[in-house]
Each structure stands twice: as structure tokens, then as C-alpha cells.
Amino acid sequence: MDADLVADEGDDGSLKGDRIIAAIKASGVEFILSVPDIVTSGGLLRPIARDPHFRLIRVCKEDECIGIASGLHYCDKRALSLIQYTGFLDSINAIRGVGVEYAQPICMMIGLLGHDPHKVPRDSPRYGVRIIEPILDAMGITHHLINEDSDVAKIAPAIEHAYARSQPLALLIGRRPSVS
Amino acid sequence: MMQRDACFRALAPHVTDEIVISTYSSAVDWLELGERTLNYFSVGAMGLDSSHALGVALGRPDRRVICLQGDGSLLMNLGCLVTIAAAAPKNLVHFVVQNGTYEANGSHPIPNAKAVDFAAMARAAGFAHVHDFADLHNFEQQAGHVIKQTGPVFATLRVEPSKPLTYNYPKLYDARRRTALKAALGRR
Numbered sequence: 001m002d003a004d005l006v007a008d009e010g011d012d013g014s015l016k017g018d019r020i021i022a023a024i025k026a027s028g029v030e031f032i033l034s035v036p037d038i039v040t041s042g043g044l045l046r047p048i049a050r051d052p053h054f055r056l057i058r059v060c061k062e063d064e065c066i067g068i069a070s071g072l073h074y075c076d077k078r079a080l081s082l083i084q085y086t087g088f089l090d091s092i093n094a095i096r097g098v099g100v101e102y103a104q105p106i107c108m109m110i111g112l113l114g115h116d117p118h119k120v121p122r123d124s125p126r127y128g129v130r131i132i133e134p135i136l137d138a139m140g141i142t143h144h145l146i147n148e149d150s151d152v153a154k155i156a157p158a159i160e161h162a163y164a165r166s167q168p169l170a171l172l173i174g175r176r177p178s179v180s
Numbered sequence: 181m182m183q184r185d186a187c188f189r190a191l192a193p194h195v196t197d198e199i200v201i202s203t204y205s206s207a208v209d210w211l212e213l214g215e216r217t218l219n220y221f222s223v224g225a226m227g228l229d230s231s232h233a234l235g236v237a238l239g240r241p242d243r244r245v246i247c248l249q250g251d252g253s254l255l256m257n258l259g260c261l262v263t264i265a266a267a268a269p270k271n272l273v274h275f276v277v278q279n280g281t282y283e284a285n286g287s288h289p290i291p292n293a294k295a296v297d298f299a300a301m302a303r304a305a306g307f308a309h310v311h312d313f314a315d316l317h318n319f320e321q322q323a324g325h326v327i328k329q330t331g332p333v334f335a336t337l338r339v340e341p342s343k344p345l346t347y348n349y350p351k352l353y354d355a356r357r358r359t360a361l362k363a364a365l366g367r368r
Contacts, residue, residue: 031238057238057267059231060259067228071201071235074220074358076366079235097224102358104224 004041015117017043017177019152025053027159029078029107032056033065037084039111043177045082062087066094070104078163081108085132088170092135099168100139106168107159109146117147117175136170147174182316184277184339185209188248190316191275194324195246199365201233202248204284206277207352208345210248218365222358227256230264230274237269237331240365246327247274252282252290254298264332265306273326273333274302279341287341302334311335 021044024032032054034045049056059065065081072079083091088110099106114126124130136143142162144154155171162169184206192213201220202210211219220232233247254260254276264272280293290296299312309329313319313336326335 055238057234057263059263061257063225063228064231064234064257064260064263066225067231068235068238070222070224071220071232071237072239074236074362074365075239077239094225094228098228102222102224102353102355 002042004038004046013178014148015043015146015152015173015175015177016149016180017047018180019149020044020146020155020177021047021051023152023155024080024159027078027156028163029080029159030055031069031072031077031079032082033059033068033079034082035059035062035065035084035087037082037087037111037113039084039113039173039176040082040109042179044109047180048082061090063091063094065108066091066098066106069106070098070102073104073163078159079107080159081106083108084111084113085128086113088132089128089135092139095141095168096139100141103166104168105162105166107162107171108169109171109173111173115174121145121172121174132172141168141170143170143172145172145174181314182319182337182339184279184337184342185212186316187277187313187319187337187339188213190320191323191327194327198244198246198327199236199240200246200248201229201236203229203253204250204347205342205345206248206250208347209342211352217360219357220361221352222361227253229253230257230260233272233274234260234264234267234269236365237272238267241269241271244271244273244327245269247272249274249276250283251276251278251280251296251298252285255290258301261302261305261307261334265302268308268332270331272331273329273335274307275335275337277337277339279339281341283341283345284347299334299336307332307334309333312338314338
């Protein structure tokens with residue numbers, strides 16, 4: 001079995017991938033733009049790749065997602081960028097220029113690789129995870145932590161709000177979503 | 181070797197309802213040829229013009245999309261060639277204006293300027309049609325055909341660095357331009 005389909009030790013299934021996917025659909029997202037991330041690979045990206053509701057665009061580097069999502073927005077098409085936090089860090093200039101300064105609804109679902117879901121990201125022992133929320137705050141980007149099934153209800157309204165206000169959004173995935 | 185503005189003058193008569201996406205020096209020269217609602221200059225980060233173009237091409241498969249990208253810009257986003265080839269939009273024509281310099285940032289040379297072959301890269305990435313133009317007369321003859329081919333189409337325009345341009349970024353990236361473009365593209 002592929003590594004991304006094996007549950008993490010201690011994973012109690014408290015974040016279900018199919019619920020997240022249903023929330024993404026409910027938000028009107030048609031395009032998924034992605035570089036694979038082991039946090040979301042099994043529970044989200046694999047089922048999304050099989051789901052005819054979505055058009056999956058596999059990109060080479062995460063900042064491409066920002067341009068593609070912007071182009072789609074001009075055509076009234078909604079997109080979600082499914083990336084790892086390392087890719088978010090690599091894409092900050094694009095997010096700054098396109099998302100923040102040009103006020104485009106760039107919606108990102110960001111896997112926090114190495115995050116301990118029993119802690120808040122700001123207290124993560126991993127430096128790369130610890131700095132994500134402060135960076136988002138500094139950039140004025142709305143963000144939500146999706147760590148439990150009860151957090152999934154935040155997804156569709158947050159995406160709706162991002163498109164209504166034409167502003168970027170970060171949904172931080174704090175643990176591996178379970179595979180259906 | 182050609183001049184970028186001459187290439188654009190050769191291209192312009194063939195452009196009717198196509199969406200034209202460009203940035204920096206290419207955008208300045210293209211805008212010199214006239215205002216169009218379907219010009220898309222709101223890029224915001226160097227290298228992403230081709231990705232914006234892919235997004236528009238995917239979002240409006242009923243319209244043809246032309247990207248006018250500089251070579252320095254493409255170098256910042258080379259992976260886009262593979263992404264575009266994989267997504268395979270039939271309506272996208274990707275021009276790369278190869279002047280061998282980062283013209284908007286002091287005209288310093290791009291790495292390996294004399295040898296790099298973008299057309300070969302596009303061909304290897306899997307573009308449906310690839311062209312490499314260095315002669316203006318040839319481009320004038322072919323431009324209309326190139327932008328009507330089934331995409332994704334890639335064409336290098338080998339040009340000389342131009343004289344220093346005046347970059348009026350507030351005009352180029354005016355928010356009203358983006359609003360008008362979205363109103364035009366969002367309509368069905």
C-alpha cells in the first residue's frame with residue numbers, strides 16, 4: 001500500500017477526507033490546482049483526482065497555482081490550490097502580488113506537514129509550521145485551522161467569503177484527513 | 181533578428197476577440213498599439229503571466245488566449261511549459277519574446293542568453309505546435325496562421341533588446357482595467 005494511504009500512528013479518524021471534499025464541492029470550486037503533499041495526498045488529492053466533479057490541474061511548482069487561479073477568477077471559475085506549507089512559503093511573492101495587492105480570491109488548502117494536531121500551529125515544534133500563521137497575519141490573509149471534523153463547516157463559508165470580498169484565504173490542514 | 185514592437189505590429193492585425201496576456205516590456209509595447217478591454221496586464225509577480233494565461237484558457241475554452249511573455253519571465257516559471265502541455269488547452273498560444281535580457285530590471289543578460297533554446301524546451305515539454313521566429317518577414321507571413329492553430333501553441337520571437345522604455349506601471353496595472361476585463365470575461 002502506498003505510504004499516503006496508511007493512517008498515521010495515533011490517527012483516530014477525527015478529520016474525514018470525504019467531508020472536506022463535500023465542503024469544497026459545496027463552495028462551488030470546480031478546479032483543483034495542486035502539487036502533491038503527503039498530508040493531503042491520500043485523503044484528498046487521490047479521491048479528487050478520481051472525482052468527475054473536479055478538473056485537477058497538476059502543476060510543477062506552487063506559485064503557478066496563484067496565476068492559474070487568478071486567470072480562472074476573471075472567467076468566474078472557482079479554484080482551490082491544494083499544497084503543502086513549504087509550497088506556500090515558496091509562493092509568498094506571488095500571493096503578495098496577485099492575491100493581496102491585486103485583491104484576488106486565491107483560496108489555498110495548505111497541509112501542515114509535521115504538525116502535531118494536539119497543539120496549535122504557533123506552538124509547533126517544527127519551525128516551518130510555527131511561522132505560517134504569523135506570516136498570514138502579517139500579510140493580512142484570513143486563515144482557518146481545519147483540524148477536526150467540526151472545523152470542516154468553516155470551509156464553504158470561508159471560500160464563499162473570499163470570493164465575495166475578492167481576497168485570499170488559507171485553510172490550514174492540521175492532520176492527515178482520513179481515507180474513505 | 182527582429183524588434184519586439186515590429187513583431188507586435190505584425191501580430192496586431194490578426195488579433196480580434198482574443199484575450200492577450202502580457203507583462204512588463206511586452207505589455208508596454210502591446211499597449212502602445214491601442215487600448216483593448218481584452219488586454220490582461222494584471223500579473224503581480226514576474227513569471228506568472230503564462231500561468232494567468234493558462235487559467236484564462238481553462239476558464240474560457242470558447243475564446244482564444246494569447247500570452248506575450250518575456251524570456252526572463254519564462255525562466256522564472258519554466259515548469260509552466262510542462263503544466264500547460266499537460267493541461268493541453270486548445271485555445272492557448274504562448275509567445276516568448278527572447279531578447280536575452282531582463283529588460284525591465286536594467287537589461288542584464290539572462291543566464292546562458294546566447295545558447296538557450298526555448299522552442300526546444302517547449303517541444304520537449306509536449307506543446308502541440310512549436311515555432312521559432314527570427315525573421316520579421318517570415319513572422320509577418322505566419323502570424324495569422326500561428327494564432328489560429330489548435331493549441332497549446334508555442335512560438336519564440338527572437339528580438340534585439342529595445343531602447344529604454346518608460347514603464348508607467350500605475351497606468352498598466354490600473355485596477356479599472358481588471359474590473360473591465362472581469363466584466364467582459366465573466367459574461368456568457
